[in-house]
Amino acid sequence: MSDSVQPLSPHDDYTDTQRIANRFAALKTERRAGLVTFVTAGDPDSERSLSIIRGLPAAGADLIEIGMPFSDPMADGPAIQAASLRALSAGMTLVKTLKLVRHFRAGDRTTPIVLMGYYNPIYRYGVPDFIDDACSAGVDGLIIVDLPPEEDQELCHPALTAGLHWIRLATPTSDDKRLNRIMTNSSGFVYYVAVSGVTGTRSASEQDVAAAVGRLRRHTNLPVAVGFGIKNAEQAKAIARVADAAVVGSALVDIIAATDGDAEAAHKLVRELAQGLREEPRDL
């Protein structure tokens, strides 16, 4: 596959441990909730994926989650499974995902980038190499779906030591005892998965989310982002009333699938969602 983006110097080091904290501090000053957008790296190919991701901040994304494609995404629904397969068929690899982040970072030093995915590609890459390469490419945090606190010695501890944030998922099945365990070694923010289930299939009610976020806040001072099931501006607004950020994934990935990676279509959805959030001032 030809990669038309120009190679950058691999020596540029974009390590910065403060980007996530700075962004949430700025959101607080602006008295609004943040918009976190998820796209799969290399969907539908690296070139189009890069142009989608580059335009996300201007369209209103405050943080960007980038999915690392995996052949067996057990916790994802049909939309993100398909995105992973599209990316893999187009030749995406973890090496290329890190390269994509590096290209993005060359033009944007402030928008936090969080890599999300499954452990096996990282394990295969080699944990120490992955951490070095992710830091220097300008990755700010990691969400690794299949690494619960029980497996913290694998990647969480070395990542935190290197200054990468370790963002955990909390779920409706997390009771108070479990939340204590989840918050230990959590950093950056906490991602609340609003429904039990795979990504993109069901939505949660504002009331349930409010109660759950309230419970989370008794266990952490970290910002709380809420995701799973947000498809439109109304839902994003509802989340914004109770949480620090709303995560939009499957809806955005669906647009990328439907338009074969048309950046403008993806950015239009992000603008609508961002607009919704900005109309919902927060009283913090």
Add this chain to the structure above:
Amino acid sequence: MTTAHNPDIESYRAGPDEDGHFGIFGGRFVAETLMPLVLDLEQAYRQAQRDPEFQRDFDYYAKHYIGRPSPLYFARRLTAHLGGAKIYFKRDELNHTGAHKINNTLGQILLARRMGKTRIIAETGAGQHGVASATVCALFDLPCVVYMGATDIERQAPNVFRMKLLGAEVVPVTSGTATLKDALNEALRDWVANVEDTFYIIGTVAGPHPYPEMVRNFQSVIGHEVREQITAAEGRLADVLVACIGGGSNAMGLFHPFLDDTGVRIVGVEAAGFGVDTGKHAASLTGGSPGVLHGNRTYLLQTDDGQIQDAHSISAGLDYPGIGPEHSWLHETGRAEYVSVTDDEALDAFQLCCRLEGIIPALEPAHALAHVMRLAPTMGHEQIIVMNMCGRGDKDVFTVADALGVTL
């Protein structure tokens, strides 16, 4: 004959540790949503292990419903034909439903009932585990949903119909490569979405802790019986144990009670498909590398980028790109040997067994038998091989006919 023995390991039967590790293998690599369930399951299983009533229930159904103990049969004609070691078959193909799988589904459904779960899900490759799950669900009146790869549904039509007759819903899985690994992914997705009422019966010694240990323990009834039976028949233990390996549950069930008998050589047989060097095989230990999938670290077929590769075997039950973590550990410690057998070798063994012993084996144990055919002639007449005949071949007659170019 020498047997690998590692002086640093006090007992090969002590694993896993409390976090589910066999050396570096095993563990609990699952999404946070599932962690409370996995922890609950472990606690419920520990309680059941301490409860004599649980063991009594298991023994009762094992005897009166499954038909245990299964015989240990001296394969006289095969022994004479190969002209070496005495060959015994552990006849787990005579179990109700025709395979060893029901030993495990019985144990797990008894546990599901104790936990008050009201819905059962399972994944299946060849359909044997699906049938065994559907069977115990009918027995205990619980709804059963079986995830099965669309490719497997096509090549295992008789088992699909069996599951439906037993009242199970068979859900075709079209994601990924539409085989066993994808059925497992889909079952995990179902479980994540139905955490309150659903019990997931995993069919092999893989998945997050405590599954590998729990499934092994339920299947260990095989090895415990063999121990008594071979002692009664020969006054001693076997020289070699042989079993086929997909995920590896029948093999762990046979091997585990003998792991500390270091005079007993232990051999697992993986499916080499068209040949390990062709890339079209299912031999995770012979042709794979360590990775993390389906809740545990183990040997996997994968690319340099850590993407899971398709497995290939003529036997749908061996067609899995991973292997139970305890096997990975036994492989690395050298306590067990792992070899591989191609589709063609398995087909030859399949036909020989039909003609010499009047037993139509499943294609899975036909792989084990193919290795027995290599091994027995190199051994003395006084030596003993026990092979697990873990399934019967009725389900495979169409596949075999096709492979032999016969139109039915």
